[in-house]
Amino acid sequence: REKGLPLVNIAQPFKSSGMMLTCLKETGITQPADFKGKTLGVWFFGNEFPFLSWMATLGIPTTGGADGVEVLKQGFNVDPLLQKQAACISTMTYNEYWQVIDAGITPDQLVTFKYEDQGVATLEDGLYVLEDKLADPAFEDRMVRFVRASMKGWKWAEANPDDAAMIVLDNDETGAQTEAHQKRMMGEIAKLTAGSNGALDLDDYERTVATLLAGGSDPVISKAPEGAWSHAISDKALQ
Known part of the structure; x- marks a missing residue:
């Protein structure tokens, strides 16, 4: 921003x-x-x-x-x-x-x-959009449905890691992935998604901002951003 x-x-x-x-x-x-x-x-x-x-x-x-x-x-x-x-x-x-x-x-x-x-972790794998898109009711509706479906999928994958890994393997056209590695990865990913219902945790956001400001003589950002998050979509998606 x-x-x-x-x-x-x-x-x-x-x-x-x-x-x-x-x-x-x-x-x-x-x-x-x-x-x-x-x-x-x-x-x-x-x-x-x-x-x-x-x-x-x-x-x-x-x-x-x-x-x-x-x-x-x-x-x-x-x-x-x-x-x-x-x-x-x-x-x-x-x-x-x-x-x-x-x-x-x-x-x-x-x-x-x-x-x-x-204590220096930054937010990973969030969902981001361009701010002006949020003023479009049709776009907002798509995002609400997308976030709702996405989180349903993540929670299913947490509860069914082996089945989730097999879906990846079934769609691996390269043949490079192995069952053992995919199952192990899903088991570890489940530890990272656990505790999130899809809404941004503001404590995690503030820690990320603090980390990006703490770059010594060359910080990533020079001041805390304004308007960089919104619960408008997740609030509706998680109702």
């Missing part, structure tokens, strides 16, 4: 963030203070913002050196950890972490830091 795109959050199926740093225990990292002097794999395209805010909060520079961290621009894979190019990499609780495990590294060889636990 600050850069001119009037986005509005109208629903928030995910209650919790799945993002975390996964580290090799052999590097000696047991707490965030141990990041100093290490290379950390970080996703970009917007995923770097909570990381940079976290480092700013810890007072750890991201420009390298003995008292800072070296940021490795990580692709959406786990290779930097497997190849020991980085002490830690970005992972999601439901996906990349398990790719590390599937590669032969055991959980007791790893140390994980969930952004949620560190």
Whole structure:
């Protein structure tokens, strides 16, 4: 919104963030203070913002050196950890972490830091629309029905994770997905959607704003946004 795109959050199926740093225990990292002097794999395209805010909060520079961290621009894979190019990499609780495990590294060889636990998690996988669209009654009606159906689907998937995974597999035209991975992912995703009925939790919103403002010398936003969320759709959808 600050850069001119009037986005509005109208629903928030995910209650919790799945993002975390996964580290090799052999590097000696047991707490965030141990990041100093290490290379950390970080996703970009917007995923770097909570990381940079976290480092700013810890007072750890991201420009390298003995008292800072070296940021490795990580692709959406786990290779930097497997190849020991980085002490830690970005992972999601439901996906990349398990790719590390599937590669032969055991959980007791790893140390994980969930952004949620560190107090710097940002909202993930919300539903956003352009503000002017909300003035259109027909669009509003479509969104109400979409959010209602979407949340019905998410709650069904929480209660029936194996069946939900099979729906994904039945529609996987690539043949790349496996039953074990999809079932495991749905089980982890269910932990993130649990606790949300689809309406944005304002405490989570305020934490996200605080995190994005806390970027040190280069915050993502310079002031708290106005009009960035609305309960108008979710209130009607969840009646």
